[in-house]
Amino acid sequence: MEVFDAEGKSIFDIQPKKKKRYILFLFSLKREDESRIRTIEKAIQTAVSDFIMIRFEDPNEGLKALLVKNIEIVFIDSSLFNDDKTSIDFAVECKKRKKCPIFFIAKDEKVLIQEYREKLYLYEEFDDYFYDPIDFVEISKKLKRAAANLGRRAKRFSLGLPIKLFRLNTNEEIKIILSDISLVGFGIILRNDDIFKKNEQVRITVPLEEFKIFHPQYGEFLPLSGKARRISIDGKRVGFSIEHLTQMQIELLMNILETVTRRMNMIKIAKKPTIVEVTE
Structure with a gap:
């Protein structure tokens, strides 16, 4: 009714x-x-x-x-x-x-x-x-x-690679953590009290050994140039756009991203619960 x-x-x-x-x-x-x-x-x-x-x-x-x-x-x-x-x-x-x-x-x-x-x-x-x-x-x-x-927990795959970064504005080399990377940019986490400004230019070298890659021209390190675009309010995280990429660098970055994607998929598979059927 x-x-x-x-x-x-x-x-x-x-x-x-x-x-x-x-x-x-x-x-x-x-x-x-x-x-x-x-x-x-x-x-x-x-x-x-x-x-x-x-x-x-x-x-x-x-x-x-x-x-x-x-x-x-x-x-x-x-x-x-x-x-x-x-x-x-x-x-x-x-x-x-x-x-x-x-x-x-x-x-x-x-x-x-x-x-x-x-x-x-x-x-x-x-x-x-x-x-x-x-x-x-x-x-x-x-x-x-x-x-x-809001109310959503961001799920990000963190590389967490300790590398060195060269600041072109001050000719200074510092140790940082490479948190993420893509075809258009990369993010870092600062390990000290350094302060970055927007549009500051830097150079980094990505260790290819971490991705089981060796390149005939770049060897064991991929050099990248970046410009600071986003700075977190606490100043500890900085997002960079990648500047002046060559075709060879793009291809190498794609190889790195393929490796990262495979790792992510393996982590997801490992986290899936295993269902065991019990028969009487």
């Missing part, structure tokens, strides 16, 4: 209510900051239109909202405290209440990164920062990526 509610709709047709998603935007509206704040608001409304934006100029109200609303992303503008150290201290309190991505608008990029490294380095996977002049497109892209990754 079908049962109807007061409006004549079947109770079996009632869909569960979709949980509302919120972005918390914290700022102090001053005349000199108004243009930047409006740009950020527009980027939020455009990039993640299914989110509801909550605005506060009182940080205490923001902390309360984290406890009662389903806030999934937090924006902390430099105008809120006018001090990056205080912004990081406040972000620590936010993380205690809700572990969600936090986007900072930096007053001083170096101060923000230094303070972040000391107090929030455990949360660097999705946190990020921006600084003046604000790029509408960049904020929109990063917001979309953060929204897509």
Whole structure:
């Protein structure tokens, strides 16, 4: 027997209510900051239109909202405290209440990164920062990526190769970890307190022995040139685009990627549970 509610709709047709998603935007509206704040608001409304934006100029109200609303992303503008150290201290309190991505608008990029490294380095996977002049497109892209990754654990195959990197800007050689590589770029993890800047140029040599490859021209090492494109907020992870690839380098990179793919497939197979049929 079908049962109807007061409006004549079947109770079996009632869909569960979709949980509302919120972005918390914290700022102090001053005349000199108004243009930047409006740009950020527009980027939020455009990039993640299914989110509801909550605005506060009182940080205490923001902390309360984290406890009662389903806030999934937090924006902390430099105008809120006018001090990056205080912004990081406040972000620590936010993380205690809700572990969600936090986007900072930096007053001083170096101060923000230094303070972040000391107090929030455990949360660097999705946190990020921006600084003046604000790029509408960049904020929109990063917001979309953060929204897509919420609640999802990224599965990445890490090479974890210790190699040497040569910084062309400073003629300095440092030891790093090659975390990943593709036909268009590679990622590294820094092992010390070196600071990279966007567009900085480097050279690395990939040890081919790790992939059971020997090349008649390059021998046991593949040289690659790169330019810094992405730097994590804690400064420890840097993504590079590969510059000036020759056809021979492309072919060798494809051989490396084939080897990496085979390893990934073998790991997946090894993790699959074995089903044993028991017969009586």
